[in-house]
Amino acid sequence: xIVELGHFALVLAFLVALxxxxxxxxxxxxxxxxxxxVGAPAALAQFGLLIIAFSALMHAYVVSDFSVANxxxxxxxxxxxxxxxxxVWGNHEGSMLLWVLILALFGAAVAAxxxxxxxxxxxxxxxxxxxxxxxxxxxxxxxxNPFERLDPVPxxxxxxxxILQDPALAFHPPxxxxxxxxxSMAYSFAIAGLIEGRTDAAWARWVRPWTLxxxxxxxxxxxxxxxxxxxxxxWGGWWFWDPVENASFMPWLAGTALLHSAVVMEKRxxxxxxxxxxxxxTFSLSLMGAFLVRSGVLSSVHAFAVDPKRGVFILxxxxxFIGGGLMLYAARAPxxxxxxxxxxxxxxxxxxxxxxxxxxATGTVLVGTLYPLALESINGAKISVGAxxxxxxxxxxxxxxxxxxxxxxxLGWKRGDVAAAMQxxxxxxxxxxxxxxxxxxxxxxxxxxxxxxxxxGVWVVAGALSELAFRVKAGNADRAEVFRRxxxxxxxxxxxxxxxxxxxxxxxxxxxxxxxxSETILTMRPGQTVQIAGYDVAFTGVAPAxxxxxxxxxxxxxxxxxxxxxxxxxxxxxxxxAPPQATSEAGILNALAGDLYVVLGDEAGDGAWSVRLYFNPxxxxxxxxxxxxxxxxxxxxxxxxxxxxxxxxxxxxLPAAAPAE
Amino acid sequence: MTRRRRxxxxxxxxxxxxxxxxxxxxxxxxxxIVFFHTPSDLAAKAIPEGxxxxxxxxxxxxxxxxxxxxxVQFAITDTAEQVTVRYRGVLPDLFREGQGVVTEGALESGRxxxxxxVLAKHDENYMPREVADALKEKGLWQHGGPPxxxxxxxxxxxxx
Numbered sequence: 001x002i003v004e005l006g007h008f009a010l011v012l013a014f015l016v017a018l019x020x021x022x023x024x025x026x027x028x029x030x031x032x033x034x035x036x037x038v039g040a041p042a043a044l045a046q047f048g049l050l051i052i053a054f055s056a057l058m059h060a061y062v063v064s065d066f067s068v069a070n071x072x073x074x075x076x077x078x079x080x081x082x083x084x085x086x087x088v089w090g091n092h093e094g095s096m097l098l099w100v101l102i103l104a105l106f107g108a109a110v111a112a113x114x115x116x117x118x119x120x121x122x123x124x125x126x127x128x129x130x131x132x133x134x135x136x137x138x139x140x141x142x143x144x145n146p147f148e149r150l151d152p153v154p155x156x157x158x159x160x161x162x163i164l165q166d167p168a169l170a171f172h173p174p175x176x177x178x179x180x181x182x183x184s185m186a187y188s189f190a191i192a193g194l195i196e197g198r199t200d201a202a203w204a205r206w207v208r209p210w211t212l213x214x215x216x217x218x219x220x221x222x223x224x225x226x227x228x229x230x231x232x233x234x235w236g237g238w239w240f241w242d243p244v245e246n247a248s249f250m251p252w253l254a255g256t257a258l259l260h261s262a263v264v265m266e267k268r269x270x271x272x273x274x275x276x277x278x279x280x281x282t283f284s285l286s287l288m289g290a291f292l293v294r295s296g297v298l299s300s301v302h303a304f305a306v307d308p309k310r311g312v313f314i315l316x317x318x319x320x321f322i323g324g325g326l327m328l329y330a331a332r333a334p335x336x337x338x339x340x341x342x343x344x345x346x347x348x349x350x351x352x353x354x355x356x357x358x359x360x361a362t363g364t365v366l367v368g369t370l371y372p373l374a375l376e377s378i379n380g381a382k383i384s385v386g387a388x389x390x391x392x393x394x395x396x397x398x399x400x401x402x403x404x405x406x407x408x409x410x411l412g413w414k415r416g417d418v419a420a421a422m423q424x425x426x427x428x429x430x431x432x433x434x435x436x437x438x439x440x441x442x443x444x445x446x447x448x449x450x451x452x453x454x455x456x457g458v459w460v461v462a463g464a465l466s467e468l469a470f471r472v473k474a475g476n477a478d479r480a481e482v483f484r485r486x487x488x489x490x491x492x493x494x495x496x497x498x499x500x501x502x503x504x505x506x507x508x509x510x511x512x513x514x515x516x517x518s519e520t521i522l523t524m525r526p527g528q529t530v531q532i533a534g535y536d537v538a539f540t541g542v543a544p545a546x547x548x549x550x551x552x553x554x555x556x557x558x559x560x561x562x563x564x565x566x567x568x569x570x571x572x573x574x575x576x577x578a579p580p581q582a583t584s585e586a587g588i589l590n591a592l593a594g595d596l597y598v599v600l601g602d603e604a605g606d607g608a609w610s611v612r613l614y615f616n617p618x619x620x621x622x623x624x625x626x627x628x629x630x631x632x633x634x635x636x637x638x639x640x641x642x643x644x645x646x647x648x649x650x651x652x653x654l655p656a657a658a659p660a661e
Numbered sequence: 662m663t664r665r666r667r668x669x670x671x672x673x674x675x676x677x678x679x680x681x682x683x684x685x686x687x688x689x690x691x692x693x694i695v696f697f698h699t700p701s702d703l704a705a706k707a708i709p710e711g712x713x714x715x716x717x718x719x720x721x722x723x724x725x726x727x728x729x730x731x732x733v734q735f736a737i738t739d740t741a742e743q744v745t746v747r748y749r750g751v752l753p754d755l756f757r758e759g760q761g762v763v764t765e766g767a768l769e770s771g772r773x774x775x776x777x778x779v780l781a782k783h784d785e786n787y788m789p790r791e792v793a794d795a796l797k798e799k800g801l802w803q804h805g806g807p808p809x810x811x812x813x814x815x816x817x818x819x820x821x
Contacts, residue, residue, distance in 0.1 A: 234754075344670050356675045360682040367686050371694075382697035384715055384765075385690075392689035397682060521750050523730045573754070582754040601731070601751030610731045612751045 003068055006056025007147035010097075013049035013104070014137040016042050020107075020130035024123035028195075036119055039126035040111035046133065047108035050101045057097060057146050058088050067153040070094060070146040076159035076578040078549040086170030087160045092294060092310075093146035095173060099290070100136045102174075102181040106210070107133065110185070117206065124192035125185075132184055135317045143310045159578030162550065168228040176221030176248055180286040182214020183255055187283035190276045191325060194332040199276060204266035207279065209637060211262060215255045216633035222248050223626035234584040234599045236517065236614035238622055241390045246369040247289035250362050254282040257358035260351045268340040268413060270348055273333050274355070280329060284322040285362070291318045297373060346416040350408035357401040364393040402456050402507060406463020409496055410470065424470045428462035446515040453511030460504030464497040495636025499629045506625025512618035513594075520613045523604045533615035535589075535596055536560045537569075542600075542609065550576040552585075555600040555609060559589055571600040571611075595619050695765060700742035703768070710768045716744060716776070717763040725758055737762065737774070748776045755781035 020042035027035025057070070061084045066072045074091040075084055083090075089098040107129040114122050140146070163169075189207045193199040225245065230238040239245065261275045291297075295311030342348040368385045375381050406428060410421040436455035443450075469475070471493060472485040520532050524539040531537075538558040545552050557569040569587030576583065589596035594617035601610030697715040698708065708714060716737055724736035731750055735758075736743050746764055756762060756779065766776035 341664055341667065344667060344674070349671070352671055353674070356678050360678050364682055364686055367690075371690065382715075383694045384697065385694050388693035389689045392693060393682065393685040396685055397678075521731050584754050599751060602727075604727060604731075610751050 002056050002059050003065065003147050003149070006053045006060075007145070009049045009052040009056065010137065010141065010147070013046050013053065013100075014134065014141060016046045016049060017130045017134040017137055020046060021127050021134055025127035025195075028120040028123040028127075031120075033119065036123035039123045039130075040114075043104070043107040043111035043126050043130070046130070047101075047104040050097075050104045054088075054097055054101050057094060058085060061085065061088050064157065066155070066157050067149050067151070068146075069148040069150045072150055072154050072157045074160050075157040076549065077156055078577065079160060079165070080548055082167070082170060083160060083165045086164075089173045089177075090160050090164050090169075093140070093144045095177075096136065096140050096144050096294070097146055098174065099177055099181060100133055100140065102177050103129070103133050103136065103184055106182060106185050120196060121189075121192055121203075124195050125188045128188040128191045129184060132188070132321065135320065139310075139313050139317060143313055157578070159549075159576070161579065162574065162576040162581050162583050163232055165576075166228060166232055168224050169232070172221060172224040172228060174221075175217050175224060179214050179216075179218025179221050179255075180248070180251060180289060182210060182217060183251055183258075183279075183283045183286050185210035185214065186255075186258060186279040187321075187325065190279035191328060193276060194328045197332055197335055199265075199272055199336060201266050201269050204262045204275065208259070208262045208266060211255060211258055211279075211282075212633055212637050215252070215259055216630050216637070218248065218252050218255065219626055219633070220630050222252060223623050227623050230619070231586055231588055232583075234586050234612075236519070236586075236597050236599075236612075236616060238513070238619065241368070241385075241387050243369050244293055246365050247292045250365050250369070251282055251285040251289060253358050253362040253365065254278065254285050257355045257362075258282050260354045260358075264348050264351050268342065268348055270340045270342060271352070271355075272336050276333065276336070277329060278355070278359070280322075280325040281359075284318075284325065285366075287318045287321055291315055292369070340414070342413070343415045345411065345418055347408065347411045347413045349416070350404065350411050353404055354401065354408065357397050361394055361397040361401075364397065365390065368393065399456065402460055402503070405460050405500060405503070406466065409464075409467045409500070425463055425466055428459055428466045431462045432456070432459035443516050450511055450515030453515070454508055457504045457506075457508035457511060460507060461501045462504075464500040464504065468493070468497045491639035492636045495632045495634075495639065497632070498635055499632025502625045502628030502630075502632055504625075505621050505628055509618045509621025509623075509625060513616045513622070516617045518615040521601075521610070523608045523610045525606070525608045530611075530613065532596070532613050533594065533617075534561055535566075535615070537596070537598065537613060539609070539611065541607070545572070547574070549578065550574045553600070555587070555598070555611065557587060557598055559596060569596070569598050571598045573600055590620065592620055593617065697763070699739045700737055700744045701739050703744055703772070703774075704742045708768060710770060713765070713767050715763055715765045716746070716774050717761070718744075720756065720758050720760060720762050722758045737764065744772065744774050746774045746776050748779055750777075750779075752779055753781040757781075 020039055023035045023042075024037075024039035027033070027038070057068075059065075060068045060071050061075055062081070064071065064075060064077045064084065066075075070091065070093050071087075074094070075087045079087065088094045107126060110117075110122065110125055110129065114125075117125070186207050189203065189210075193203050222245075225248070226238045229240065230236070258275065258278045261271050261278055264271045265275045291311070291314045295314050297311060340348075368389050372383050372385055375383055406425055407418070407421050410416075410424055411418070432455040435458035436451040439451040439454045468489075471489060472482045474482055477485075518533050520530060522530060524530065526539060526541040529536050529538040536559070538560070540556040540558060543554050543556060545554050552572040552574040554570045554572040557571065559566045559569055567589055569589060571587035572585045574583045574585060575581075584599055587598040587600075594615055597614040597616060599612040601612060604610050695713050695715050697717060698706075700716070700718050702708075703716065718737040718739040721736040721738040721743055724734075726734045728734060732747070733749075733752060734745065734747050736745050738744075746766075747769075748764070748766075760781070763780045764774065764776035765778040765780070766774055769775045
């Protein structure tokens with residue numbers, strides 16, 4: 001009954017989305033306030049209906065209702081409650097339902113908080129948002145219905161892939177989707193702006209918080225996925241340039257560029273045409289990510305669905321929204337008015353450089369991701385494009401970006417003084433050089449580029465702090481004045497500095513762990529000790545154990561350093577019951593200086609086991625950096641000027657500030 | 662500076678970055694892509710020793726032999742041809758005799774494949790996609806049906 005209710009709510013949501021797409025847009029066209037007014041309640045109703053549908057599916061999972069095909073295929077009665085819940089989105093149908101739910105959430109947010117938007121803009125935004133929801137709801141209802149029943153009812157389910165039964169991965173998809181789908185707001189605003197033929201600073205002020213929120217979620221979502229891959233897949237790696245990872249990384253890169261170009265548009269009314277294009281492209285990359293992951297064209301654990309009907313449907317959705325958006329753009333963009341002038345060496349110029357490098361880098365990732373698919377469909381050759389390709393293309397583009405990054409916030413709008421900025425970055429530069437020398441002195445091995453990369457990370461962190469120091473006149477004013485300035489700095493300035501520092505922290509982590517990881521593979525007998533990175537790891541044997549839905553063999557590893565015992569690690573090999581599948585759980589000793597990472601391999605006979613040990617120096621900094629970036633974003637989002645309600649105030653001021661509009 | 666000149670400088674800058682990126686991409690595509698082959702491909706084509714390739718197929722039943730320490734040797738088959746693979750390290754959890762696997766490495770003398778990476782990640786049908794495609798081409802496996810090698814051993818596997 002509840003399941004049918006969910007299905008019914010899903011169909012109703014489709015119908016409501018249809019109404020929400022047509023009436024407000026028509027109303028905006030003929031100037032009918034009542035028709036435009038349909039948009040907001042429709043968006044709220046659509047969201048409410050999808051909550052009902054989603055809750056119905058979640059209920060079926062929680063009570064293990066195996067008469068539902070989707071629950072049967074992806075759940076099992078012995079599975080712990082948290083994974084029964086996360087199982088809702090751990091499969092194709094459920095994850096698409098989550099996708100439209102989040103899409104509707106953003107639409108409802110515009111309906112609820114967008115009361116100060118111009119009436120027609122709001123109507124058009126809600127209509128465009130509804131059209132996206134409509135396409136995906138149709139996709140779910142026709143090809144991926146999560147509410148399909150089974151008859152006869154199976155006794156128990158087939159279970160969720162055990163490597164997906166993990167706390168980090170349970171919440172990875174919701175964050176990722178909040179990011180992916182959040183960029184739909186930028187798209188809807190861009191299309192609505194193009195329909196109206198009017199985009200201005202107020203438009204950018206509206207788009208920016210949504211983009212920033214989506215970007216924050218995507219940052220955390222990607223970081224969670226990387227963290228999961230690191231400890232769950234047992235390779236000691238944190239990023240594999242897997243097509244599925246790239247599918248989430250490309251919208252992130254484009255979204256990062258969009259955040260920065262929207263600043264220029266908001267502050268200087270320049271780069272309008274480009275920002276609109278970037279908004280369309282960012283969401284297009286999200287759609288492409290959905291296509292790559294959901295259609296099963298990739299060879300990867302994530303690509304569950306191998307049903308060509310679905311692939312073609314999503315491809316059609318993707319082409320419709322990308323093609324439609326770009327056609328509208330081509331038709332309308334030339335009529336958008338150009339904004340303020342600026343010199344190449346200025347804050348705007350710096351942000352343009354940021355955009356050029358980020359979008360080009362997105363392009364290289366795109367080529368690397370799609371090239372194997374293209375080549376295979378042309379001549380059938382199967383190739384893999386792996387880390388070497390991305391290291392040779394993506395990384396060189398990031399170097400100038402990171403070198404230039406600290407200059408950006410220190411340059412003035414319109415015309416910047418590079419010499420003055422260099423002076424202010426003197427200390428940061430010195431710190432970077434010191435960091436490189438120290439890195440060289442401590443670690444004599446590894447590629448010669450590694451100390452340079454460490455210096456680059458330190459340069460970015462110190463540069464971000466230098467900007468703050470300059471703004472509060474640290475060293476030039478008395479203490480009271482510095483504190484007064486610290487208190488009164490806008491939060492967005494803190495946000496910028498924190499997020500940039502997060503990038504630097506991440507770079508340090510990436511550089512250190514990529515260049516100086518140590519690895520040992522050997523077979524160990526009980527009582528044997530192995531040394532790695534200053535740790536002594538003694539293998540004392542294995543012990544069997546049992547979990548809620550698996551059995552495991554635990555390797556007992558005593559870790560000590562310089563004779564004093566530190567901890568015991570217990571890497572294990574698990575055998576899950578449903579589905580019957582083996583996994584490895586790495587034993588990890590977390591420390592800021594680096595992780596000791598132990599994986600138990602196979603039994604080699606005579607009580608000996610193969611064991612793989614890694615030492616990953618500073619690897620934590622990668623995820624800490626991502627969290628710092630998230631905090632920076634949150635700080636910026638809490639700035640009064642950026643808050644979702646802010647455009648009201650700005651709009652009143654606008655006619656005086658920009659009479660040209 | 663006039664508006665046009667400023668814009669010209671910026672467009673030129675963007676083009677320089679773009680050209681550099683295109684150059685990097687083309688160079689990297691020439692050097693760092695890795696082709697996928699089946700054992701039959703290795704028999705039919707002259708793939709030079711030392712060239713980095715991916716080799717995929719089924720792990721021949723009964724072929725896994727553990728050597729000194731973490732050395733391991735097994736055979737990859739596509740039921741028509743078979744190639745011996747040597748690997749030093751810990752095999753992935755999903756590595757099983759009779760199931761699909763993709764290895765990356767290079768041929769050594771005597772048609773032995775020296776792998777430095779063994780991938781056994783797969784979809785719900787316990788088959789890496791390249792392997793599934795290659796087997797489908799040979800008409801040995803229909804999607805949705807049970808993968809070969811899990812039931813009765815294939816003739817080529819028994820021949821060894």
